[in-house]
Amino acid sequence: MTLNPGLPAMLLAIPYFALAYWCTVTIDNGGPGWLHLVVLIGIWSGFKFVWIGPISLVRLAAARVSEHLQNRREARTATGDEHEPAAEPTRIGA
Structure with a gap:
């Protein structure tokens, strides 16, 4: 499992908002x-x-x-099972 760089990057917003706040206080x-x-x-x-x-x-x-689907396709072609087995029909009201 890889580290998602987006969540730590969100922390970089804090200095920008702090700078904006400091500037508004200075303007006031x-x-x-x-x-x-x-x-x-x-x-x-x-x-x-x-x-x-x-x-x-x-x-x-x-x-x-996408990676999971690609791995499934590769595993299916490696075993020679080109088609997925058909699902059993569902009986309604039985």
């Missing part, structure tokens, strides 16, 4: 107006890192499913 205390740009960049970058976690989990799950 009479700091320069150009810090508004730093706040926007910090929030934007923070949200980019926050989205890495869920997106990487979905992509990892899709890769695992």
